[in-house]
Amino acid sequence: MNIVVCVKQVPDTATERKLRSDDSTIDRSANGVINELCEYAVEDALKLKEAHGGEVTVLTMGPDQATDAIRKALAMGADKAVHLSDEALHGSDALSTSYALSQALKKIGFDVVILGSESTDARTGMLAAMLAERLGVPQLTLASKIEVDGSAISIHRQTDYGYDKVEATLPAVVSVVEKPDPFKPRYPSFKGIMAAKKKPIEKIGVADAEIDPAQIGLAAAWSVVSDFTAAPPRGKGVVVNDEGDGGTKAAEFLVSKKFI
Amino acid sequence: MAEILVLVEQVDGEIKKVTLELLTLARSLGEPSAVWAGPGYTDVAKARLSEYGAEKIYVADSADIADYLVAPKAELLASLVGSRSPAAVLIASTTEGKEVAGRLAIKTDSGVITDAVGVAEGFVAEQPVFGGGVIVHSKVAKGTPIIALRPNSTQPVAAAGAGTEEKVDVALSDAARGARVVERVKEKSSSRPELTEAAIVVSGGRGVGADFSIIEQLADSLGAAVGASRAVTDSGWYPHEFQVGQTGKTVAPQLYIAAGISGAIQHRAGMQTAKTIVVINKDGQAPIWEIADFGVVGDLHKVLPQLIDEITKRK
Numbered sequence: 001m002n003i004v005v006c007v008k009q010v011p012d013t014a015t016e017r018k019l020r021s022d023d024s025t026i027d028r029s030a031n032g033v034i035n036e037l038c039e040y041a042v043e044d045a046l047k048l049k050e051a052h053g054g055e056v057t058v059l060t061m062g063p064d065q066a067t068d069a070i071r072k073a074l075a076m077g078a079d080k081a082v083h084l085s086d087e088a089l090h091g092s093d094a095l096s097t098s099y100a101l102s103q104a105l106k107k108i109g110f111d112v113v114i115l116g117s118e119s120t121d122a123r124t125g126m127l128a129a130m131l132a133e134r135l136g137v138p139q140l141t142l143a144s145k146i147e148v149d150g151s152a153i154s155i156h157r158q159t160d161y162g163y164d165k166v167e168a169t170l171p172a173v174v175s176v177v178e179k180p181d182p183f184k185p186r187y188p189s190f191k192g193i194m195a196a197k198k199k200p201i202e203k204i205g206v207a208d209a210e211i212d213p214a215q216i217g218l219a220a221a222w223s224v225v226s227d228f229t230a231a232p233p234r235g236k237g238v239v240v241n242d243e244g245d246g247g248t249k250a251a252e253f254l255v256s257k258k259f260i
Numbered sequence: 261m262a263e264i265l266v267l268v269e270q271v272d273g274e275i276k277k278v279t280l281e282l283l284t285l286a287r288s289l290g291e292p293s294a295v296w297a298g299p300g301y302t303d304v305a306k307a308r309l310s311e312y313g314a315e316k317i318y319v320a321d322s323a324d325i326a327d328y329l330v331a332p333k334a335e336l337l338a339s340l341v342g343s344r345s346p347a348a349v350l351i352a353s354t355t356e357g358k359e360v361a362g363r364l365a366i367k368t369d370s371g372v373i374t375d376a377v378g379v380a381e382g383f384v385a386e387q388p389v390f391g392g393g394v395i396v397h398s399k400v401a402k403g404t405p406i407i408a409l410r411p412n413s414t415q416p417v418a419a420a421g422a423g424t425e426e427k428v429d430v431a432l433s434d435a436a437r438g439a440r441v442v443e444r445v446k447e448k449s450s451s452r453p454e455l456t457e458a459a460i461v462v463s464g465g466r467g468v469g470a471d472f473s474i475i476e477q478l479a480d481s482l483g484a485a486v487g488a489s490r491a492v493t494d495s496g497w498y499p500h501e502f503q504v505g506q507t508g509k510t511v512a513p514q515l516y517i518a519a520g521i522s523g524a525i526q527h528r529a530g531m532q533t534a535k536t537i538v539v540i541n542k543d544g545q546a547p548i549w550e551i552a553d554f555g556v557v558g559d560l561h562k563v564l565p566q567l568i569d570e571i572t573k574r575k
């Protein structure tokens with residue numbers, strides 16, 4: 001099975017994240033890490049390979065430093081990577097990103113594409129659905145469980161009430177949600193980290209993936225930021241120590257705010 | 261006046277509150293038309309949508325729309341955008357709503373904005389980003405503005421609309437029938453409001469322990485939804501769909517009660533735009549205090565039972 005996993009490098013959420021004052025895009029000069037839900041995507045890709053054979057290719061679109069995220073995925077066990085990197089892609093919105101990634105995916109070829117259901121920076125949660133739309137293949141998103149049997153694929157799609165069982169035929173685009181222990185993404189072993197250094201990362205640009213420059217980058221963006229400001233800080237709250245009456249005090253507060 | 265399409269969010273024919281919020285907002289921008297997608301349309305639904313200002317109701321109630329994932333809804337909306345040329349399309353910024361919005365944007369070559377909390381004149385959307393730390397104003401530059409709004413961002417206000425029905429037949433493409441929903445498994449049949457829509461959320465963290473009944477009791481005494489930190493969902497104490505935070509749900513209720521939650525940045529990313537935040541934590545130095553409006557430093561296993569008693573007494 002030819003499995004491609006889309007991995008994104010995002011600013012570390014433990015640090016202060018900023019928008020750039022010059023063009024209102026996300027400041028990517030800060031500490032970059034692999035988007036956490038993408039680690040789950042890599043884990044599920046590796047599990048599929050273990051069960052059905054084949055190869056796992058990592059696909060990342062992003063600036064040069066995004067190689068860190070790629071190395072992490074390779075160290076976890078992915079076989080090779082394609083890094084789509086081009087100045088012209090800077091400032092791409094969800095429409096452009098989905099277009100650029102879909103062009104790269106057409107070039108790579110796939111039976112299944114796996115994504116995280118959301119990135120911590122853009123947080124649009126749309127990419128998987130948009131890729132399915134662009135590629136004309138079934139969308140199996142928000143998966144907490146994936147099963148493949150020949151060319152049939154089915155998932156459990158997480159919902160507010162539990163889950164939906166959804167079925168399709170390969171090729172397909174899948175996105176995955178976070179899972180509890182013991183389904184957490186594996187940690188790269190020392191051997192894995194060493195092996196990753198020798199795994200191939202193919203760098204491609206806009207022309208290699210036959211991406212139309214008019215559809216990407218800041219100039220092509222379908223939506224534009226007009227302004228941004230830091231959110232006002234919250235006021236200082238009232239704190240009481242429990243001296244046997246903490247619950248009563250809390251109730252009084254709720255009454256004063258008309259919640260009771 | 262310009263027509264604004266509002267995609268109705270419903271489960272088994274029951275309209276979600278966010279739809280009424282979207283209709284209320286749409287009235288300030290133009291003339292709202294509700295779009296019903298899927299089976300379950302009834303006179304009750306019609307009455308409700310009209311009550312909140314729907315001038316028109318497009319009804320596409322074939323079972324196919326719900327039997328296949330997301331794509332049919334985008335196809336239906338795209339055909340309406342094509343034939344009616346609305347000024348904008350409003351969709352709930354739920355996991356599914358955002359997916360519909362994304363596909364619709366591609367189909368109609370239009371810009372899309374997700375996680376908006378408001379839309380002003382000229383379709384300028386306001387979005388909190390980076391977990392609420394930064395407020396962004398943005399606008400769609402091409403095509404029909406498609407804006408996904410977070411539940412709880414507008415107060416729903418009734419104002420009657422004509423509610424003129426129009427049946428819509430969509431001939432779904434093969435591509436829209438790619439992913440078939442074969443079963444809906446309802447794990448939790450509770451009468452609690454849904455997490456992202458609830459006016460009050462009571463969340464528990466590691467400090468609660470494996471037995472979450474105290475959180476559920478407090479939630480029920482307030483008519484609230486239950487939420488959890490990742491420490492809780494990771495341990496399997498409560499299902500993941502109740503997780504609040506960066507890799508869980510984003511909530512913006514009127515009241516958020518955090519019990520036994522330290523308030524890691526990843527948790528705060530999902531709740532710090534709540535109007536009022538109440539904290540119960542035995543550690544007075546935990547980061548959650550930075551955003552608390554009121555709090556009790558103490559053992560939640562002592563404070564919460566007393567609080568529940570007091571609430572019950574006062575009812």
Ligand SMILES: Cc1cc2nc3c(=O)[nH]c(=O)nc-3n(C[C@H](O)[C@H](O)[C@H](O)COP(=O)(O)OP(=O)(O)OC[C@H]3O[C@@H](n4cnc5c(N)ncnc54)[C@H](O)[C@@H]3O)c2cc1C
Binds near residue numbers: 488490542
């Ligand atoms: C990439 C990434 C994504 C993440 N996404 C999320 C997310 O979406 N949501 C999320 O919640 N977390 C998320 N986390 C995890 C987050 O960093 C924290 O680990 C988690 O929120 C901690 O949960 P907690 O507050 O319940 O547990 P702890 O941090 O262990 O805090 C427990 C708190 O309970 C208090 N306490 C203990 N006993 C009592 C008692 N008897 N009475 C009163 N108080 C008591 C303690 O003082 C402490 O403050 C993410 C982490 C990463 C790295």
Ligand SMILES: Nc1ncnc2c1ncn2[C@@H]1O[C@H](COP(=O)(O)O)[C@@H](O)[C@H]1O
Binds near residue numbers: 006041060115123
């Ligand atoms: N630049 C990118 N390169 C590779 N994958 C991406 C990129 N942007 C988004 N993705 C994928 O899309 C998922 C959802 O992102 P988003 O829709 O931005 O919330 C991520 O978890 C990734 O799997």
